[in-house]
Structures are given as C-alpha cells and as structure tokens.
Amino acid sequence: MSNAQDFIALEEQYGAHNYHPLDVVITRAEGAWVWDVDGKKYMDFLAAYSAVNQGHCHPRLVKVMEAQMRRVALTSRAFRNDQLGPFCKEICELTGFDRVLPMNTGAEAVETAIKAARKWGYTVKGIPEDQAEILVFAGNFHGRTTTIVGFSSDEEYRFGFGPFTPGFKILPYGDIEAVKAAMNPNVCAVMIEPIQGEAGIVAPPEGFLKELRNLTTDNNCLLVCDEIQSGLGRTGKLFAYEHEDIWPDIVIIGKALSGGMYPVSAILADNEVMSVFKPGEHGSTYGGNPLGAAVAREALKILVEENMIQRSAELGAYFMEKIRAIESDHIELVRGKGLWIGIVLKTSAGGARRFCEALQENGMLCKETHETVIRVAPPLSVTRDDIDWAVERLDKVLTTL
Ligand SMILES: *Cc1c(COP(=O)(O)O)cnc(C)c1O
Numbered sequence: 001m002s003n004a005q006d007f008i009a010l011e012e013q014y015g016a017h018n019y020h021p022l023d024v025v026i027t028r029a030e031g032a033w034v035w036d037v038d039g040k041k042y043m044d045f046l047a048a049y050s051a052v053n054q055g056h057c058h059p060r061l062v063k064v065m066e067a068q069m070r071r072v073a074l075t076s077r078a079f080r081n082d083q084l085g086p087f088c089k090e091i092c093e094l095t096g097f098d099r100v101l102p103m104n105t106g107a108e109a110v111e112t113a114i115k116a117a118r119k120w121g122y123t124v125k126g127i128p129e130d131q132a133e134i135l136v137f138a139g140n141f142h143g144r145t146t147t148i149v150g151f152s153s154d155e156e157y158r159f160g161f162g163p164f165t166p167g168f169k170i171l172p173y174g175d176i177e178a179v180k181a182a183m184n185p186n187v188c189a190v191m192i193e194p195i196q197g198e199a200g201i202v203a204p205p206e207g208f209l210k211e212l213r214n215l216t217t218d219n220n221c222l223l224v225c226d227e228i229q230s231g232l233g234r235t236g237k238l239f240a241y242e243h244e245d246i247w248p249d250i251v252i253i254g255k256a257l258s259g260g261m262y263p264v265s266a267i268l269a270d271n272e273v274m275s276v277f278k279p280g281e282h283g284s285t286y287g288g289n290p291l292g293a294a295v296a297r298e299a300l301k302i303l304v305e306e307n308m309i310q311r312s313a314e315l316g317a318y319f320m321e322k323i324r325a326i327e328s329d330h331i332e333l334v335r336g337k338g339l340w341i342g343i344v345l346k347t348s349a350g351g352a353r354r355f356c357e358a359l360q361e362n363g364m365l366c367k368e369t370h371e372t373v374i375r376v377a378p379p380l381s382v383t384r385d386d387i388d389w390a391v392e393r394l395d396k397v398l399t400t401l
Pocket residue numbers: 049105106107108110141142143144193197198226227228229230254255
C-alpha cells in the first residue's frame with residue numbers, strides 16, 4: 001500500500017473519529033521537515049503541539065533511545081533504575097526546583113498537580129476534608145481526563161462526559177478582580193497556563209501573573225503553572241512564567257520533555273509541596289522508567305546545548321515581525337511569544353481551516369485553532385532560511401485566498 005487515500009480510508013473505516021486531521025499522511029520526518037507517503041516535503045509548523053521542540057527524530061535522541069532500549073526499558077517503580085536519579089538531579093538543577101515527580105502524559109501530570117495541591121490543602125493548610133477548591137480559567141486546556149474536562153469552558157470537550165469532579169471554579173482569564181472575589185479559605189490552588197495555547201496563543205494582560213503570584217501568596221494557596229505547551233523553550237524562555245519573573249509552587253511539564261520520542265511528563269515543586277506524597281499514595285507503572293528518564297535527560301541537554309531557548313526568542317521575534325508585515329485584509333492581529341505565534345483572522349476571512357489547507361498545498365503544515373487562528377509553532381531547530389521560506393508562502397496564501 002502506498003497511496004495516501006488508502007491510508008486515510010483505513011483510518012476512517014477502523015479508527016474512532018475523535019480527530020479531524022488534515023489529509024496528509026506522514027511517513028518520515030527530520031528536524032523541522034516531514035515527508036508524506038507520496039514523497040512530498042512539508043515544513044512542520046505545529047511540531048506536535050510543541051512536543052518536538054528539539055526537531056523531529058533528533059539524532060541524539062534516537063541514539064540515546066536506541067541504546068537505552070537495548071539495556072533496559074522498564075523496571076517499574078518497585079525497583080530502582082540508574083536513569084531516574086540522574087534525571088531528577090539534572091532537571092532540578094536546570095529548573096531550580098527541589099524535586100520532580102515523573103509521569104507519562106500531560107493529563108496525568110495535571111492530575112498529579114491537582115492531587116498534590118489538594119493534599120497540600122488538607123495536610124498543610126488545614127482545609128476541612130473534601131472542601132478544597134481549585135481556581136482555573138476560561139479557555140483553559142489541561143488535557144482530556146474526566147476530571148480535567150469537567151473544568152473546561154469548552155462545551156465540545158465536556159458534553160456527554162459528566163458527571164464531573166467537583167471542587168473547581170472557572171474564572172475569566174486574566175481578570176485579577178475575579179480571582180480576588182473567588183478567594184476564600186478553602187482555595188488550595190490557582191491553576192493557569194501562563195499563555196493559553198489551545199485557546200489560540202492568548203496571553204493575560206501584562207503584570208497579571210505577578211499579581212496572581214502575590215494574591216496566591218497572600219491567601220496561602222498554591223500557584224500551579226501548566227507549562228506543558230508553553231514551557232521548555234517555546235516562548236523564548238525555559239518557562240513562560242519567567243517573562244514575569246515569578247516562582248510558581250508547582251510547574252507541570254510534558255510534551256517536549258521527551259522531544260517527541262515517547263510520552264514523558266512531570267511536575268516540579270519545592271520540598272513543602274512535594275513532601276505531601278508518601279510511599280504508596282501516588283504512582284504510575286511507566287512513570288520514571290529508565291527509557292523515559294534517559295530520553296528526557298537528553299532532550300533537556302539538547303535544548304540547552306543547542307541554544308534552542310535563545311533561538312526561540314530571536315527567531316520568534318524575527319518571524320513575528322515578518323508576519324506582521326504581510327499586507328492581508330484577512331488578518332485581524334498577530335500575537336505570541338518566541339516561536340509561538342497566532343495569526344488571528346477576521347470573521348470575514350471564512351475560518352482558518354481553508355488557509356491551513358492552502359498552506360498544506362504550498363508545503364507548510366499548520367493547524368487552525370478555535371476556527372479563526374492559524375497557529376505557527378515550528379520546532380525550535382528551525383532556521384532563518386526556513387522562516388523566510390515560510391513567510392513567502394504565508395504571504396502568498398494570505399494575500400491571494
Ligand atoms: C497538551 C496539553 C496537555 C495535555 O497533555 P497530553 O499529553 O495530551 O495529555 C495539558 N496542558 C496543556 C497546556 C497542553 O498543551
């Protein structure tokens with residue numbers, strides 16, 4: 001079988017229809033580029049929602065993964081392995097946190113953060129049993145478990161999946177007065193994406209995170225930053241919260257933690273919070289396994305050693321300037337940070353999907369988000385020439401369609 005239509009037909013016939021992908025069937029990838037089954041080459045401007053910040057199939061990751069697979073892949077946490085300790089030390093030294101708790105997918109790490117925050121609320125803060133509240137924000141995306149979709153503000157994510165876990169309150173994103181009004185002694189945490197990715201690369205007003213940090217400190221509750229998509233270099237800093245110079249109590253990471261090789265996620269926290277977990281109270285069969293730990297160690301080294309965070313800041317600014325210079329009647333505004341750019345189209349443009357389809361024809365894979373935003377988030381290994389190439393195509397599609 002070689003024809004794209006055949007692969008698509010198989011998926012359509014035998015797979016659940018829980019996605020609506022562009023009809024491009026990828027068979028191979030390298031750096032910022034992917035190839036489809038017909039041999040056509042595309043630049044990847046989604047980077048698996050920032051899971052491949054390091055670039056597709058990074059040779060160093062492939063090498064480490066292969067070697068580790070041959071030695072030992074999974075031990076379970078009933079025993080120890082020689083990758084977990086070094087992983088914990090290296091990630092703590094890189095991020096400045098005291099401790100790390102590794103999981104697998106992003107949603108699991110979010111669940112872990114929720115458990116940590118609640119347990120801290122009961123055992124440290126003294127919230128009465130089963131009364132803990134977590135404040136979250138409209139437009140959030142924290143994953144797909146029943147608990148997490150229960151506090152989504154998006155009907156598509158929620159409808160038909162109830163009844164939902166109580167204890168969450170949704171507030172307008174970026175509205176500090178709303179957070180003040182919702183504060184009460186039972187609040188154990190406020191959980192936020194420093195920049196909302198799935199919502200269309202939306203940042204809160206400048207200074208909001210700082211105010212939120214002060215407010216949570218004053219009210220003795222935790223600040224939890226979900227950096228699964230915004231973190232690990234995407235915005236031109238290791239973490240997006242660094243743009244406002246704050247220190248969260250819990251940071252949730254995933255996606256690029258493994259450079260796209262394998263699901264690895266984690267929460268980071270200091271001793272006071274992380275020590276709420278005692279042996280047996282939380283865990284995962286694959287969490288902290290030697291393969292995942294080895295891959296994550298290398299993925300973090302690549303980010304640092306290949307200056308990917310700095311590249312994201314510099315090339316992102318360059319890219320943003322070029323996109324803003326495109327003279328198209330369809331563009332409402334261009335926003336973002338680092339190599340994470342949202343091109344917001346006017347309602348008159350007729351939706352972002354048709355532009356993404358036209359970009360695909362021109363060799364660029366982008367994905368629309370929330371109907372009207374074209375999300376541009378290439379691997380951080382992208383070059384200036386790649387960006388010039390992409391701007392030409394963006395210009396063409398946005399000015400002729
Ligand atoms: C992708 C994402 C998640 C969920 O991660 P999965 O690995 O898909 O479970 C959670 N939060 C944010 C901000 C994300 O972008």
